[in-house]
Amino acid sequence: MLRKVTSRFRLCQPLINFSFPGFCNGTKNVSFSDYNPRASHYRGAGYSFLSPHRMNHEIGAIENLLRQMRAPLQQNPVVDPRTLGRPIHLLDKFATLVRHDLVERLRAALNRRYRAHFEIVDLTVARLDDTIVARWLKYDSPFGPIGFALDRALLLCVLDYRYGGAAGVAKDVEHPETTTEERLAAMLGRQFATMLVERIASLAGLDRGPELTDPRPASPPPSAWMISAQLSERRHDVRGMLRLAIDDGAIEHVFRALAPARAASFSAPVSLGTALQLDLSARLLEMQMPLGTLLDARVGDVIPVALGPTTVLVDDAPLFYADVAEHKGQLCLTSFQDMD
Structure with a gap:
């Protein structure tokens, strides 16, 4: 029985050299005088060993792991870069x-x-x-x-x-x-x-x-x-x-x-002046008058005004001066001038 145990424990020696944790603590041989097959560890002379039954179980697990590592890895399909596009x-x-x-x-x-x-x-x-x-x-x-x-x-x-x-x-x-x-x-x-x-x-x-x-x-x-x-x-x-x-x-x-005919993904280029649409606002008149005159105004009163250059705004931002003219019964803006 002791010979059988000793032969089993000799399997632990290469595991020591390869630094597998959990199998042996120590590097010296130990003579075994007391052996319990049901124990998971054996301690003696300052060293701790796995029991033969537990050691065989652990060795079997490592052998299965090594077999999986030696198995050919499943190769993922490689895309040929020459076929891209x-x-x-x-x-x-x-x-x-x-x-x-x-x-x-x-x-x-x-x-x-x-x-x-x-x-x-x-x-x-x-x-x-x-x-x-x-x-x-x-x-x-x-x-x-x-x-x-x-x-x-x-x-x-x-x-x-x-x-x-x-x-x-x-x-x-x-x-x-x-x-x-x-x-x-x-x-x-x-x-x-x-x-x-x-x-x-x-x-x-x-x-x-x-x-x-x-x-x-x-x-x-x-x-x-x-x-x-x-x-x-x-x-x-x-x-x-x-x-x-x-x-x-x-x-x-x-x-x-x-290959099927490709539809045009974009139309013919157009000029920015034709494609960009802006909303213009014209401020026709500004005048100042006393508050009393405004409070005394009645329906039918006439307030004399004089049209001068009109301020043209884009998004409430004044950009131009323009003159107001009449054309076929409609008021039009003409003679644009940049605001300095």
């Missing part, structure tokens, strides 16, 4: 249009011609993922460079349909790539890149421009946008990705074409 929500509409074009291209170029069964499982438009490993071909277009990449399983599947190969060849991606595959990839890339150029030109209301240049191996820049289409072929049971990459210049054409 851009109508990213319009990419879904663009993806729908590209998906329709791709369905028509697959139907006309592969499914109807070779009686294949290529289908689109999913299609997204997003920033280029640098972690993707693919063999890219680059085509120069009027809207900037366009990248194309097709998984080899899909390429071999098209090769089987085109040259009448065995159905199992489409899954054999281990053998070295042939020049026939390279020529087929270049031809398919030109077709799909041309499809994308025609869509962007249609959205922007521009001419599609000259034909694409010959492809060359080159990866898209990190700032590119990627159209990722997951394709499947039922007969060969093959799945893979078809990717197209465009640069910021091309995506700006898409954003401008899909």
